[in-house]
Amino acid sequence: MEHIELFFKSIFIDNMVFAVFLGMCSYLAVSKKVSTAVGLGAAVIFVLAITVPLNWLLDQYLLQPGALVWLGPEYADYDLGFLSFIMFIATIATMVQLVEIIVEKFSPSLYNSLGIFLPLIAVNCAILGGSLFMQSREIPSLGLAFNYGISSGIGWFLAILAIAAIREKIRYSSVPPALRGLGITFIITGLMGIGFLSFGGMLTGGDEEEKPATKIETTLKKVDVEEAQKEEIAKNTKTIQ
């Protein structure tokens, strides 16, 4: 159950592009044609599915406070958390290189379609972001980390596919000249993000969103009640006078 929940949550609610703006650079640069967008999207899913679980292992057994306890009880006090940025990015950069070499060796056809995007991916914020969010959201198990990697990759894939399709079609409409190209892409992404906000209630049934709203209402009501009481008191004092 928690697997399904995490899966849909990372695709729709916490979508990499629309909710946290990760990987926007390549999202904007490579979304002019659907075919290249598909290639990059597939590469992102692939790399996220490998790096997030790997970095989860690193985090669990090396970086977290007390994670070194498997070396012996005297290491329990160590906290290497400050090293996480450098460890994560090094893992990502080496994994990307490794994947590139392996793919080139065993599947030249896949390499031809994915290959040019792989070096781009090492510096894609979505990849490092996936690992950092995995760390800050404290994902509890390796399976879930793998799931999180794949599903946030799929979310990114969906986003770049959608924007590429829209950009192919928008060429035929008359956009104001100053907005053409980049400007309209930003605004469309914003509108798509607003659309994706509506998925927010999918898992919680809207509970999470309603709580702060009711709080505000109650404070307003209190003020109203107080004012009404004041008015009543004022009226009463007038009648007494």
Added chain:
Amino acid sequence: MGLLSKKDAKLITDPLADNNPITIQVLGICSALAITAELKASLVMGIAVLFVLGVGNVVISLMRNIIPSKIRIIVQLIVVASLVIIVDQVLKAFAYELSKTLSVFIGLIITNCIIMGRFEAFALGNGPWKSFLDGIGNALGYAVILLIVGFFRELLGSGTLFGIPVLGDPIEKTGLYATGYENNGFMLMPPMALIIVGLIIWVQRSRNKALIED
């Protein structure tokens, strides 16, 4: 300017408007927009990038002749990651609340495309002083956009600037709120940042027709 020659001054002023990293070069949007709901967070993010890009550009420029070009991306990533760790530790020590709001986005400066983009395009081919100016200029151009977006989002979304209420009190109905004005909570949602940047691009390109894309 006595200190800077005309060419050097151009390195700083160009990225502020006509070659802005966000609106023209389309770099570094990744970690920028999610934190612009408050002006304070935008300012801190701007300063963090200023430090990382300024120092990083100098370091890479000093090392440019000894880095083998095959592994340069990894070398660059290590340099940025070390600088970002410094920023992160300083923020955690002196502004803990703020570092909680910025959460993973400080870490994401590492993969901020502005930084890699400037390393590749400028620092690898120019001397340290010029690279430093280029880094400062681009980071300022980035910070300017963050501050504009942050200004509008905080003003229209919560009626405050740097956390100080400027439009009156929404509950007591003073100031502008007395005339029936309401905060637009939608401005605090992430998608509005994109739309505001889109509008900034629109304004900028209408003023300077040379920037219009086909």
